[in-house]
Amino acid sequence: MVDALDARIVKLYTLEPRTSILEASRQLGVARATLVSRLDKLQATGAIRSWAPSLQPMNFGYPVLAFCFLTIEQDKGHGAVVDALVDIPEIIDVHTVSGESDMLVKVAARSNSDLQRVLDAISATKVVVRSSTMLALDTHFEARTLPLFEASAE
Known part of the structure; x- marks a missing residue:
């Protein structure tokens, strides 16, 4: 508390x-x-x-932000996917999620073609069956935890 x-x-x-x-x-x-x-x-x-x-990728050469929904090899498990993805430096966050996809990955890239290279690297892990990617057009706020922390003290 x-x-x-x-x-x-x-x-x-x-x-x-x-x-x-x-x-x-x-x-x-x-x-x-x-x-x-x-x-x-x-x-x-x-x-x-x-x-x-707190680092801001867009300010050091990575202006493209994307969210990738991954479907993984079920018999490999989430740990194997995390182990494979940790070596890709453009991957910022990895979350196991519920719904149609198994994992949500936040990716930074230098350009759209560089994003394709990162997506190819994700596919090359052999533990990802399919991915679906959405580009972020603008970020209004992120990592906004202070209001939540303050509310927990009430």
Whole structure:
């Protein structure tokens, strides 16, 4: 469970990720030890997964974003597909899903023809039977978890 202080801490570090512990404790009006203890707890529980930078592929040469729905070899299992896809750097996210497809994959590419190369690499894994791809025309927001985290503290 998270509380209002946890939500304030996460909001501060989401909006200003380079804030020092001293400055954050000052802004939040809490002792440094309290802040460090809360941050440690949030990391230990997995609420905060990473302090890594948030990368934007379109800003370093990958402006094409696509979502691929994969049908997989059922006797191979999802683990074999994940093991095969992890070596393709253009694959950003992989999810097992319900419905007509087995997996949903988010892919970044340099161009439409580069996307075709990535799709060919996915097919070459021999664990994907069929794929269906949709291009993202615009992204309005993504990885939007702060409002959800704040709501969980209520």
